[in-house]
Amino acid sequence: MKNSIILISLSIICISIGCKDLTIEPTQACQIPAADSSAIHPRLADFQILLDEYTSKGLPGISVLVNDGSGAFTVSSGYADMDKGIEMLPCHISKMASVTKMYIGALAMRLVEEGAFELDDPLTKWLSSDVIGKVENAEQSTIRQCLNHTTGIMDLITVNGFYLQVLNNPARFWEPEKLLKFTYNKDALFPVGTDVKYSNTNLLLAAMVMESATGRPHEDLLKQYIIDPLQLTNTYYHWHDELPDNTAQGYLDLYNNGTVLNLSEYSTGSGNGYGGLYSDVYDMQVFTEALLKHQTLLQPATLDEMLTFVDMEEEKNRFIGITVMKDLLERAPDEFAYGHRGRDLAYSSDAYYFPNQDITLVYLVNYGTNSDTPIRDVFEEFRIALIDEVLE
Numbered sequence: 552m553k554n555s556i557i558l559i560s561l562s563i564i565c566i567s568i569g570c571k572d573l574t575i576e577p578t579q580a581c582q583i584p585a586a587d588s589s590a591i592h593p594r595l596a597d598f599q600i601l602l603d604e605y606t607s608k609g610l611p612g613i614s615v616l617v618n619d620g621s622g623a624f625t626v627s628s629g630y631a632d633m634d635k636g637i638e639m640l641p642c643h644i645s646k647m648a649s650v651t652k653m654y655i656g657a658l659a660m661r662l663v664e665e666g667a668f669e670l671d672d673p674l675t676k677w678l679s680s681d682v683i684g685k686v687e688n689a690e691q692s693t694i695r696q697c698l699n700h701t702t703g704i705m706d707l708i709t710v711n712g713f714y715l716q717v718l719n720n721p722a723r724f725w726e727p728e729k730l731l732k733f734t735y736n737k738d739a740l741f742p743v744g745t746d747v748k749y750s751n752t753n754l755l756l757a758a759m760v761m762e763s764a765t766g767r768p769h770e771d772l773l774k775q776y777i778i779d780p781l782q783l784t785n786t787y788y789h790w791h792d793e794l795p796d797n798t799a800q801g802y803l804d805l806y807n808n809g810t811v812l813n814l815s816e817y818s819t820g821s822g823n824g825y826g827g828l829y830s831d832v833y834d835m836q837v838f839t840e841a842l843l844k845h846q847t848l849l850q851p852a853t854l855d856e857m858l859t860f861v862d863m864e865e866e867k868n869r870f871i872g873i874t875v876m877k878d879l880l881e882r883a884p885d886e887f888a889y890g891h892r893g894r895d896l897a898y899s900s901d902a903y904y905f906p907n908q909d910i911t912l913v914y915l916v917n918y919g920t921n922s923d924t925p926i927r928d929v930f931e932e933f934r935i936a937l938i939d940e941v942l943e
Contacts, residue, residue, distance in 0.1 A: 605932070613627060619910045644797055653838075656873050672760075678759060703741040705738070706750040755824050786828060858875060875890065875891065889906065
């Protein structure tokens with residue numbers, strides 16, 4: 552389903568049932584770490600001008616971290632909380648949306664290293680027919696195929712009934728089985744293993760497998776194997792973790808009429824493997840570089856598996872590996888990046904490592920760009936301009 556159709560459906564549903572008023576805690580100011588030496592970076596001013604241009608065009612708030620040949624620096628612009636006038640800073644926490652998948656994928660690979668399961672185990676080894684029997688293609692798919700999006704399984708968030716439920720109960724914590732029911736008896740996108748198509752359902756199933764194979768909640772495993780070893784003290788997995796008071800508000804022009812609404816509490820299934828991690832750009836850098844730059848998070852052979860790319864996903868112009876994308880293929884051949892994009896109702900992010908240039912780029916935007924609005928066009932323009940600046 553196209554993003555514009557999703558937006559229209561959201562608007563019609565919200566008009567027909569009436570959107571609930573939410574009490575959202577205002578964002579508090581935060582303290583930039585003393586170790587942040589951005590002020591001395593030679594390119595800081597250029598990036599500040601760029602970010603200010605795009606917040607003036609409608610993006611509520613932007614936080615960026617770049618690590619290049621002159622070192623790491625952060626830059627931010629706009630507001631973490633528009634109503635309260637709280638300026639966006641690099642120390643503000645924001646939702647990473649689908650960048651979560653790269654963390655969950657890294658967790659899966661750590662569990663493979665531990666012998667908890669094998670990548671080519673069928674889902675049926677760990678999940679019963681009572682759970683997956685009505686999900687077309689699930690009983691023929693493997694864990695690897697979930698992680699590299701070659702199952703052909705329907706994407707649950709593209710079902711209109713799902714967004715109706717989100718708008719009826721925005722702050723609901725979704726149990727995985729309840730989410731999976733949105734795909735029951737829905738046609739698969741293609742036969743298993745014959746194509747590649749990004750689907751949030753794949754990571755939901757992968758998280759369910761991890762819990763079945765280990766007998767433990769996957770959020771606990773994420774802390775044990777990823778968050779705690781990397782000392783990601785400003786990374787939170789909502790709804791399992793309570794968010795701190797320096798969490799940025801999230802926004803969307805829901806009705807596509809120029810009015811930006813606060814949708815911070817609207818949960819599209821957060822905390823179930825395919826989304827829900829919140830972080831600041833400092834922690835995002837640590838994770839991205841541990842996985843892709845320094846390559847200390849996984850054993851070399853395991854990382855090679857993770858970076859084994861299947862066919863191109865034509866719509867997004869990227870190759871898909873095990874939750875890591877080889878992205879930005881529209882650019883010069885040596886300017887691709889490894890990483891993941893994040894798009895949700897009220898938040899957006901990207902986490903990239905450019906291996907040929909040895910540059911890390913991570914950023915957070917507190918506006919939802921998974922729907923077709925004029926501000927999404929501003930975001931796409933910003934994204935290109937930012938990457939151009941990074942690679943200049």
